Amino acid sequence: MVVSRGKTPSAQETFMQMAQAAGLRGRIFITIGLLILVRLGIYLPIPGIDRALFKSAFAGNPVFGFLDFFSGGGFSALGIFALGIIPFINASIILQLLTAALPSLERLQKDEGEAGRRKISQITRYVALGWAVIQSTGFAILVNGANYEGSPVVPNAGPLFIAQMIVALVAGSMFVMWVGELITERGVGNGASLLIFLSIVSGLPATLGNALKIAETGEVAKVIILISVFIFMIVGIVFVQEGTRRIPIVYARRQVGRRLYNEQKSYLPLRLNSGGVMPIIFASAMLILPQTLAGLTNNSKIIEFAGYLSPNSSLPWVYVIFYLSMIVFFSYFYASLVVNPIDMSQNLKKMGASIPGIRPGRPTTEYVERVLNRLTLLGAFFLGAVVLIPVAAERAVGGGIFSGFGATSLLILVGVAIDTAKQIQTYVISQRYEGMVKQ
Numbered sequence: 001m002v003v004s005r006g007k008t009p010s011a012q013e014t015f016m017q018m019a020q021a022a023g024l025r026g027r028i029f030i031t032i033g034l035l036i037l038v039r040l041g042i043y044l045p046i047p048g049i050d051r052a053l054f055k056s057a058f059a060g061n062p063v064f065g066f067l068d069f070f071s072g073g074g075f076s077a078l079g080i081f082a083l084g085i086i087p088f089i090n091a092s093i094i095l096q097l098l099t100a101a102l103p104s105l106e107r108l109q110k111d112e113g114e115a116g117r118r119k120i121s122q123i124t125r126y127v128a129l130g131w132a133v134i135q136s137t138g139f140a141i142l143v144n145g146a147n148y149e150g151s152p153v154v155p156n157a158g159p160l161f162i163a164q165m166i167v168a169l170v171a172g173s174m175f176v177m178w179v180g181e182l183i184t185e186r187g188v189g190n191g192a193s194l195l196i197f198l199s200i201v202s203g204l205p206a207t208l209g210n211a212l213k214i215a216e217t218g219e220v221a222k223v224i225i226l227i228s229v230f231i232f233m234i235v236g237i238v239f240v241q242e243g244t245r246r247i248p249i250v251y252a253r254r255q256v257g258r259r260l261y262n263e264q265k266s267y268l269p270l271r272l273n274s275g276g277v278m279p280i281i282f283a284s285a286m287l288i289l290p291q292t293l294a295g296l297t298n299n300s301k302i303i304e305f306a307g308y309l310s311p312n313s314s315l316p317w318v319y320v321i322f323y324l325s326m327i328v329f330f331s332y333f334y335a336s337l338v339v340n341p342i343d344m345s346q347n348l349k350k351m352g353a354s355i356p357g358i359r360p361g362r363p364t365t366e367y368v369e370r371v372l373n374r375l376t377l378l379g380a381f382f383l384g385a386v387v388l389i390p391v392a393a394e395r396a397v398g399g400g401i402f403s404g405f406g407a408t409s410l411l412i413l414v415g416v417a418i419d420t421a422k423q424i425q426t427y428v429i430s431q432r433y434e435g436m437v438k439q
Helices: 011-020 022-041 051-057 062-070 086-101 103-111 113-144 159-186 191-201 204-216 220-242 278-297 300-308 316-338 341-350 362-397 406-438
Strands: 244-251 254-256 259-261 264-271
Touching (some): 022 159, 022 191, 086 103, 086 113, 086 191, 159 191, 220 362, 244 362, 278 300, 278 362, 316 362
8 A cells, every 4th residue: 555654644544554454453442342341331220229210309400410421321320330430530630730739749740750650640540449439429328318209219228228339339430440541551542531432422312313303393494503503613623622823943053972953943832722621621510510509508599690500591691701701710720730831941941942032931931821821712712612602503593402511522522533533543654664664
């Protein structure tokens, strides 16, 4: 097969390698098999629970809807994998925050290389275990005492049921975390991201069925408008996810032995959306918090405030302003964790590189901060558009296809698909150069 050695692999070359290269084919089969295993585990039931009563008792609960989204229906199905990858995601976020706050963890990540990263990974597993115990304990106590119209959700409620449910949920969560790491190591793509991807994809048939029901009622124009918005958002997400600001940098002339290297030009890439989907997830959690407090306290003022934070409220602009403000805030917060202008400036100075027209040191840091702030603001407004445009389209046509966290789902789906495709392309390029060496 004739390939272009200096270019990105074409679709034809990629699919040929996926079919012919035993290594890549094996990785793909391992990934698909493990994802199917996790999906089947969701439907292994936790014994002792009346599922019909459980669904009736917690129908419309925003917290359960939020957790059910990330577990691919695990909470509503009450399977042993109900927690899914959620504790590991929470632990990873906690470790990211602690790494920025604690110098000891920061040294582990930056100065100790692969050994330091392995230690952080081990700490993340322990935190995930603790978080799984906390979440499963709260969930078990809640289910143990739940009832619907006087009928208990758990017929034989008691401490023994709580202990059994905690053990089942924690064991299922740890198994899912292990599968995610196994996919990352021996499969294709990031295991945790692919598990979330699988959870979201599992809800697409229901969305498609909803679209068909609307089309059967004769409102075909409504379906076409909403699907057009869906496709438009996918195209926009791809462009923005791949969008970067390339800051030009110049390496100073240097001499290595007797050889003199002239000035070399390169660029420093800053992503438009450095926070990815995390700002939307944090903002969604903040949006659900008042509704959760309203359900727990039955306070009239909290209930009234929570009612305003709904896209279908009488004052939708309150929902828009609050949601957009939270997205902007968490975009800046997460960008500050991901990109450190001070470290960037110091690394450029160590490598003998500089930005043309900008002095090394503090001026470089201030320049990178200024560019990063502008990019983060643009990225935050883009995330806000991703969330609000589908909601506005549904409200304009009167009902719709999107439900729950459709915009968040879309952003995660596109982001994970792009990252996985890039990893496959990287493997294809490595196979290409191995072939050149053999020749």
